[in-house]
Amino acid sequence: MVDPEHEIVQEWIEHIPEPDRLFMRVHVKSLTERQLHPGIFRERQGAMSVDWERYSSAEDTRGRALSPDENGVIALVTGDVRRIEGLSVEHEPLRSNRAHSGIHGLTLPGSLPAEESKTKRRALLLGLVDGWQIDPFEAA
Amino acid sequence: MAPTAQFEIPDTEFPEWPAHSEGFLNLADDEPGCTENPSGELEDLIAKRLPYWDAQTKLTGNLWGALVNRRQSDISSVIRAARALVDLGENWDGEGGRGYSLETWKRVKKFLVSHASVARSPLPVPAINPADQGSFDVFWRLSDRQLLVNFPEDEFAPITYYGQNQQGDNTISGRITAGKKRLDLVAWLTQNTK
Numbered sequence: 001m002v003d004p005e006h007e008i009v010q011e012w013i014e015h016i017p018e019p020d021r022l023f024m025r026v027h028v029k030s031l032t033e034r035q036l037h038p039g040i041f042r043e044r045q046g047a048m049s050v051d052w053e054r055y056s057s058a059e060d061t062r063g064r065a066l067s068p069d070e071n072g073v074i075a076l077v078t079g080d081v082r083r084i085e086g087l088s089v090e091h092e093p094l095r096s097n098r099a100h101s102g103i104h105g106l107t108l109p110g111s112l113p114a115e116e117s118k119t120k121r122r123a124l125l126l127g128l129v130d131g132w133q134i135d136p137f138e139a140a
Numbered sequence: 141m142a143p144t145a146q147f148e149i150p151d152t153e154f155p156e157w158p159a160h161s162e163g164f165l166n167l168a169d170d171e172p173g174c175t176e177n178p179s180g181e182l183e184d185l186i187a188k189r190l191p192y193w194d195a196q197t198k199l200t201g202n203l204w205g206a207l208v209n210r211r212q213s214d215i216s217s218v219i220r221a222a223r224a225l226v227d228l229g230e231n232w233d234g235e236g237g238r239g240y241s242l243e244t245w246k247r248v249k250k251f252l253v254s255h256a257s258v259a260r261s262p263l264p265v266p267a268i269n270p271a272d273q274g275s276f277d278v279f280w281r282l283s284d285r286q287l288l289v290n291f292p293e294d295e296f297a298p299i300t301y302y303g304q305n306q307q308g309d310n311t312i313s314g315r316i317t318a319g320k321k322r323l324d325l326v327a328w329l330t331q332n333t334k
Contacts, residue, residue, distance in 0.1 A: 027232075027234075027235075029228060029232050029233060029237075030233070030237075030269070030270050032221065032222065032267070032268065032269055032270065033267055033269075035267065037267060037269040037277065037279050038269070038271070038277055038279060038288050039270050039271035039272070039279075042271065042272030043272065044235070065234075066235060067234055070233075070234075112313055115290075115292075115298050115300045115315070116301075116313050116315065118290075118300070119289075119300040119301060119302045119313070120313055122271070122290075123286065123288045123302045123304070
């Protein structure tokens, strides 16, 4: 049975404007050389989980990790993500987190077969990241 | 001060690179090239991950050989460091993150070793990173281009790559057959665009 706190609240769903930022956590153990890389982009349960800045700060996003001290936070601009072929951004608010949103389509086939498309999209997503919102190696 | 190799590579780990650091050590001891480089030009060039075409025009003779040896040494250390990813185990991030297998790491190592030893085209030093579903990424992020190669955990799943230059008008993508050398990728990484 699904925890009601983790069910999408239909009446809260909104359209996320193109200029708005999406915050995403990155675990320090995935940063082998302390550098951001395409491997940070990964789906869980069919989407990459992000938080819409309208309802969340970067600090909030970090605080929702099981181990906040082991996570940093990056930001992606919604419109930039949507301009990558095959990717969509949807607001999927949860009772426990109204900011919760999903980036969908990472593993779908596009102009290339699915596996190549995924590798391409991950490379392009990295190009959208403008450094850390919260640097896990500096954050207290 | 003469440069020294920082890593000893046992033959059992990198048999494809016969005594690859030996030339570098001999060069330091015997050849005037390095001693005539007191300004650390070679170190500077290596630190900047100088593209092949620049290095070949600026370095001659044994300095060029030293660059090749150093690149191989740096790549071997990157491969060795990536071995630690295998030890992460399952749920390494506390959120269900999948672990990384020794077999996948070995396939990454085999690919890099075979391509780094290609004559006269020293491979730039990549990063080896953990990606999703137990896969490894090999990622070259150079000053004017990048290339991403993904090695899935399933040895029968395709190894895929995507590369593009800084302007995004020169791209490559496709699949790599395991065990096959892809000199075209090395050429793409090291091509002269100036």
